[in-house]
Amino acid sequence: MQSTIQTKYQCTICLSLRIYYLESSSHHKNLERSVNGLFWYSDIHRCKDGMLGINNLHIDKNYAIRSFESLVLPSQKNDKPTLRGLPLPNMKRDRSIESYNITNMMPDKGFRMIIYDHSLNVELNIGRIQYDLEKPEKIIESTNKKVVMAYYPSQIILSSNLIDWFELLVNLLEELPPTSIGLFVETLRYIFRLQLINPTPFHKEIITTIIKSHQIYFKGTDTINKFQDVETRLIDEYDKPSVEIMKELVENLHNRSNYTLKMYTKTHHSDIVYIIYILLILRDEGFVEFVDNS
Ligand SMILES: [Zn+2]
Numbered sequence: 001m002q003s004t005i006q007t008k009y010q011c012t013i014c015l016s017l018r019i020y021y022l023e024s025s026s027h028h029k030n031l032e033r034s035v036n037g038l039f040w041y042s043d044i045h046r047c048k049d050g051m052l053g054i055n056n057l058h059i060d061k062n063y064a065i066r067s068f069e070s071l072v073l074p075s076q077k078n079d080k081p082t083l084r085g086l087p088l089p090n091m092k093r094d095r096s097i098e099s100y101n102i103t104n105m106m107p108d109k110g111f112r113m114i115i116y117d118h119s120l121n122v123e124l125n126i127g128r129i130q131y132d133l134e135k136p137e138k139i140i141e142s143t144n145k146k147v148v149m150a151y152y153p154s155q156i157i158l159s160s161n162l163i164d165w166f167e168l169l170v171n172l173l174e175e176l177p178p179t180s181i182g183l184f185v186e187t188l189r190y191i192f193r194l195q196l197i198n199p200t201p202f203h204k205e206i207i208t209t210i211i212k213s214h215q216i217y218f219k220g221t222d223t224i225n226k227f228q229d230v231e232t233r234l235i236d237e238y239d240k241p242s243v244e245i246m247k248e249l250v251e252n253l254h255n256r257s258n259y260t261l262k263m264y265t266k267t268h269h270s271d272i273v274y275i276i277y278i279l280l281i282l283r284d285e286g287f288v289e290f291v292d293n294s
Helices: 024-032 160-175 181-193 201-215 224-237 240-254 261-267 272-284
Strands: 004-010 017-023 039-046 052-059 065-070 098-102 113-117 122-126 138-141 147-151 216-220 288-292
Touching (some): 004 052, 017 024, 024 039, 052 098, 052 181, 122 181, 147 160, 181 201, 181 272, 201 261, 201 272, 201 288, 216 240, 224 240, 240 272, 240 288, 261 272, 272 288
Antiparallel strands (some): 216 288
8 A cells, every 4th residue: 555654864964854755665666676675765955055955865665764875066077078979878888977866856747867967077867767778868968068968758748948948058067167966956947947938048047047056146236225216117027025025135235245145045035046036137237246256
């Protein structure tokens, strides 16, 4: 009989007590495939500083978490030219590449893909893809072929809009400094939300800022008095709660020179993408400057 089991552990990074839910019968079925009596699951949660963190939990037949590892991407890129481009099925896998496995990027349905980043020498396998048995639906490469995405059959059908988003993503991953794995998942979730529309330059700015947000600082440029001049117009263009947050951020930045996005997710709004959206509007209105610390 299927029943939901709760199992607990403490995240060593944010120190919160985490409860992980799993279905008993599918867990036992999974264990039949396991050689060491453990099966792994990704616990994605708001971790330290409001950033998404991913812990891969190894769970035994009694639903006890026997060990877990927190996924952390390398912070340095290497500039070695890449010798190999397309990750074709049945191709001999490069053993030197470090594998990062994530069961799913959303609680229920989502994308299934492998992303190869040759300049980080990592591959991200999202959705338990079995290299030897499955065939990608589509391969999407960045301009210099340093980042390659293989999209596998998923609940989300690949559309031309989604391909445009993924092309944007692989090229940003190639161009920009290394991101953190939590911000990477955050970017995928953002794309997931907007998959039905075609990305605009504003969307590109949003995902660029998400990927880089661990190293961007914000600086106030103007006084609160000026904000009052445009407040009514902003309420017409956006909505009142958003303008309230804009006002708070402008006030907050008035006396500070370098505030980070992490700080805002702690103090103002836990949705990092929403805060980025608000800050981009404030930047376009001339109230905020983005300082890139890379
Ligand atoms: Zn945590």
